[in-house]
Amino acid sequence: MHKIVSAIFLAENIKKIEIEAPRIAKKRKAGQFIMIRVDQTGERIPLTIADADPEKGTITIIVQGMGKSTKELNTKEAGDTISDIVGPLGAPSEIENFGTAVSIGGGVGTAIAYPTAVALKKAGNYVITINGARSKDLVILEKEMNAVSDEAYITTDDGSYGFHGFVTQKLQELIDSGKKIDYVLAIGPIPMMKAIAEVTRPYNIKTMVSLNPIMVDGTGMCGGCRVTVNDEIKFACVDGPEFDAHQVDFKNLTDRNKLYLPEEKQSAEAFAHKCNLQ
Amino acid sequence: MAFFRINTPSFYKKTIMCPQHITTKERLAIPRQEMPSQNPDVRNKNFKEVNLGYTPELAQQEALRCIQCKDPSCIKGCPVNIKIDQFIKLIADGNFLGAAKKIKEDNVLPAICGRVCPQEDQCEKACILTKKHKSVAIGNLERFAADFERETGNVELPAVKASTGKKIAVIGSGPAGLSCANDLIQLGHSVTVFEALHELGGVLVYGIPEFRLPKEIVKLEIDGLKQLGVKFITNTVAGRSITVDELLKEEDFDAVFIGVGAGLPWFLGIPGENLLGVYSANEFLTRVNLMKSYQFPDNDTPVFNCKGKNVAVFGGGNTAMDAVRTAKRLGADHAYIVYRRSEAEMPARIEEVHHAQEEGIEFLMLMNPLEFLGNEQQWLTGAKCLKMELGEPDDSGRRRPVPIKDSEFILPIDMAVISIGNGSNPLIKQTTPDIEVSKRDTIVVDINTMATSKEDVYAGGDIVTGGATVILAMGAGRTAAKAIHEKLMGIDPHE
Ligand SMILES: Cc1cc2nc3c(=O)[nH]c(=O)nc-3n(C[C@H](O)[C@H](O)[C@H](O)COP(=O)(O)OP(=O)(O)OC[C@H]3O[C@@H](n4cnc5c(N)ncnc54)[C@H](O)[C@@H]3O)c2cc1C
Numbered sequence A: 001m002h003k004i005v006s007a008i009f010l011a012e013n014i015k016k017i018e019i020e021a022p023r024i025a026k027k028r029k030a031g032q033f034i035m036i037r038v039d040q041t042g043e044r045i046p047l048t049i050a051d052a053d054p055e056k057g058t059i060t061i062i063v064q065g066m067g068k069s070t071k072e073l074n075t076k077e078a079g080d081t082i083s084d085i086v087g088p089l090g091a092p093s094e095i096e097n098f099g100t101a102v103s104i105g106g107g108v109g110t111a112i113a114y115p116t117a118v119a120l121k122k123a124g125n126y127v128i129t130i131n132g133a134r135s136k137d138l139v140i141l142e143k144e145m146n147a148v149s150d151e152a153y154i155t156t157d158d159g160s161y162g163f164h165g166f167v168t169q170k171l172q173e174l175i176d177s178g179k180k181i182d183y184v185l186a187i188g189p190i191p192m193m194k195a196i197a198e199v200t201r202p203y204n205i206k207t208m209v210s211l212n213p214i215m216v217d218g219t220g221m222c223g224g225c226r227v228t229v230n231d232e233i234k235f236a237c238v239d240g241p242e243f244d245a246h247q248v249d250f251k252n253l254t255d256r257n258k259l260y261l262p263e264e265k266q267s268a269e270a271f272a273h274k275c276n277l278q
Numbered sequence B: 001m002a003f004f005r006i007n008t009p010s011f012y013k014k015t016i017m018c019p020q021h022i023t024t025k026e027r028l029a030i031p032r033q034e035m036p037s038q039n040p041d042v043r044n045k046n047f048k049e050v051n052l053g054y055t056p057e058l059a060q061q062e063a064l065r066c067i068q069c070k071d072p073s074c075i076k077g078c079p080v081n082i083k084i085d086q087f088i089k090l091i092a093d094g095n096f097l098g099a100a101k102k103i104k105e106d107n108v109l110p111a112i113c114g115r116v117c118p119q120e121d122q123c124e125k126a127c128i129l130t131k132k133h134k135s136v137a138i139g140n141l142e143r144f145a146a147d148f149e150r151e152t153g154n155v156e157l158p159a160v161k162a163s164t165g166k167k168i169a170v171i172g173s174g175p176a177g178l179s180c181a182n183d184l185i186q187l188g189h190s191v192t193v194f195e196a197l198h199e200l201g202g203v204l205v206y207g208i209p210e211f212r213l214p215k216e217i218v219k220l221e222i223d224g225l226k227q228l229g230v231k232f233i234t235n236t237v238a239g240r241s242i243t244v245d246e247l248l249k250e251e252d253f254d255a256v257f258i259g260v261g262a263g264l265p266w267f268l269g270i271p272g273e274n275l276l277g278v279y280s281a282n283e284f285l286t287r288v289n290l291m292k293s294y295q296f297p298d299n300d301t302p303v304f305n306c307k308g309k310n311v312a313v314f315g316g317g318n319t320a321m322d323a324v325r326t327a328k329r330l331g332a333d334h335a336y337i338v339y340r341r342s343e344a345e346m347p348a349r350i351e352e353v354h355h356a357q358e359e360g361i362e363f364l365m366l367m368n369p370l371e372f373l374g375n376e377q378q379w380l381t382g383a384k385c386l387k388m389e390l391g392e393p394d395d396s397g398r399r400r401p402v403p404i405k406d407s408e409f410i411l412p413i414d415m416a417v418i419s420i421g422n423g424s425n426p427l428i429k430q431t432t433p434d435i436e437v438s439k440r441d442t443i444v445v446d447i448n449t450m451a452t453s454k455e456d457v458y459a460g461g462d463i464v465t466g467g468a469t470v471i472l473a474m475g476a477g478r479t480a481a482k483a484i485h486e487k488l489m490g491i492d493p494h495e
């Protein structure tokens, strides 16, 4: 059992939850995640460790309510408990002084990219962050991102805040301005990551993406999280979740994530119904 | 022929043949007692245990078939050398609790092994009766004795020796880890088991289905260990949450036993393996057994909806049988086993093969998949297969399957489960480079002690042998426990 220390909404449907998990807080590195099971009938879902406080023995996750499991998690408040948490899982982000590193986050991907941006800054990189959201009220972690960035940009699809347009356009603008970029990390919806890969490909800029296949155990035991990278099967939970964007088969990932659409819908509807009754 | 009344609870009291006065000829005239089981057409729609277990009468009848050889070869056939002749005699005498105790001298998990051991390749194969008759049903009797002890509330906790002050970490809670923990705690050591998953038991809970091994039995074994004082910490992945070196240096464990199993599913490496509807057996079984997706939506984890679909499982081992029978129970219309050799070569327990056949599983032998085919939305629609015939024996002594020219055909299926074995999870190897591993990534040990190349670190079970059996994993856990005890206490094993 893990106690929730604090839980606050950062934007509509996106919650920041700090949980007691001393062993994980001590061990985790940027880019790693946990598997979480809210209660005894819950499924195991992967969530990135957005931050950790080894002294306090807590980790922070930032959760976007997508379906049953994440929405249920987002109903939790300080003092509530979580049945199971295991981690830190996955290979840590590759961190070195690349020179100029651009960290790009789309939606809740901003939260997933944040710990790696911190580590890149620590390693001596000139860090540029580009964080995209659909509109102003969905922008998250602005203050935190500003603190670790040498240059920080926000883009909104509707132009209600920052740069009007997509993160890809902002990245292209930076490249066109003649800035030498040595490393790009992009985390967000699959179409966004795919588009970023296409932006950087002609320039041969090393580009990493964090993949989000459906997982079960998160320890390499089931192969459900397999993705195709450079025409080879990789298990995202142990070989990843970060992979070379230029080698990822994004179509296969998009298809595989549709495996349980009817069941997800059924679960979400049943959960919404339960919430309405309460 | 003489009769007597046996000393068991009154509802069991029945008149049967007296073991003292029965001649060998009479023993041999008793037919092998069939294991009562659920009707195949009923059980292939539920997850309740298939076998119902012997009644005391059946058990005693079966036990009487044992001719009590002077030099019993069955014992040599058992990987942990259970005193088979003695426990069977106790059953024949009606002393069922005595029989259970006798088995437990050598096997700490008899209710489990009685259900899942490949007896036909071990004790029962060595039984002298197999030459002319059917072997004594040793496995069924083992199961009976253990179930009788448990169901009548007679399981006694063994004594625990005075504390030695030594601390041992066991990684993995499968049969290897559990049996190692069991022996060490009784010797007075402090034992902590670290398990990666949220539930304890290893393959016994996430792999082998309820209809073959009720989870309640595994749970009771683990509860027993908890009562003896074994500490269990779930949700801890060695190599990620904590490393072997940290256990030894920072958490002050005096020794570490690694029993992490063979948990890295192999795929076929053919086109289309990433289509929707293609699963590894590990994933399919984990979703159903561990995450209870057969109770979706009451449990949140979904699994492929098999109802009215055609499912093919590729492989011929126990895992393949478990997967295909699970698919049938989830409502599959056709559930196939596709195996590249012939039925005689299938490594699965013979009983499981028979049960599968009774349940309506279709066996497609001598067939090899070449490619998975899918539709526009990338859902699996079929498997292109090639027919094979048996050629010359290969290294394993089994006749090698060779393709028949121009025999390609398409098997229409909606779901495929790959069940061709497991490799070793590389996490421990990556984080503890001073543990020597083989080319196949299994951990190298001294088989007399299970000691690895790293001081104070021992290993056993599937992580050493590659995918094997419950009884071998259990035996390895016990060998390691003995060696750890001797090392920590400074005992010379040769004295
Ligand atoms: C390594 C890793 C790290 C992640 N980190 C975070 C994080 O920090 N914060 C966060 O909010 N989310 C994160 N995710 C995504 C999160 O795990 C999923 O949103 C969650 O599993 C969906 O579960 P659900 O029951 O709420 O929704 P479901 O009802 O299962 O699905 C709802 C929708 O989400 C999609 N979906 C299903 N499973 C996943 C999945 N595993 N990943 C992405 N989309 C999925 C489906 O296509 C569906 O449209 C991460 C995923 C991975 C693999």
Ligand SMILES: Cc1cc2nc3c(=O)[nH]c(=O)nc-3n(C[C@H](O)[C@H](O)[C@H](O)COP(=O)(O)OP(=O)(O)OC[C@H]3O[C@@H](n4cnc5c(N)ncnc54)[C@H](O)[C@@H]3O)c2cc1C
Residues within 6 Å of the ligand: B116, B117, B118, B171, B172, B173, B174, B175, B176, B177, B194, B195, B196, B197, B200, B201, B202, B203, B204, B207, B208, B236, B237, B238, B239, B259, B260, B261, B262, B263, B285, B318, B319, B320, B322, B349, B425, B427, B428, B460, B461, B462, B463, B467, B468, B469, B470, B471, B473
């Ligand atoms: C579906 C199936 C059916 C089978 N049927 C039979 C049968 O009928 N008869 C038979 O004799 N054998 C059968 N087997 C084989 C048998 O189950 C195994 O040989 C046996 O379980 C091996 O025991 P083990 O303790 O070595 O490993 P496992 O049972 O695999 O247990 C290992 C445990 O370690 C945990 N673990 C792994 N990595 C870590 C880590 N890094 N940190 C912490 N914990 C970790 C795992 O989660 C698991 O709980 C079957 C196997 C399968 C998969």
Ligand code: FES
Residues within 6 Å of the ligand: A214, A215, A216, A217, A218, A219, A220, A221, A222, A223, A224, A225, A226, A235, A236, A237, A238
């Ligand atoms: S989630 Fe099971 S292997 Fe990655």
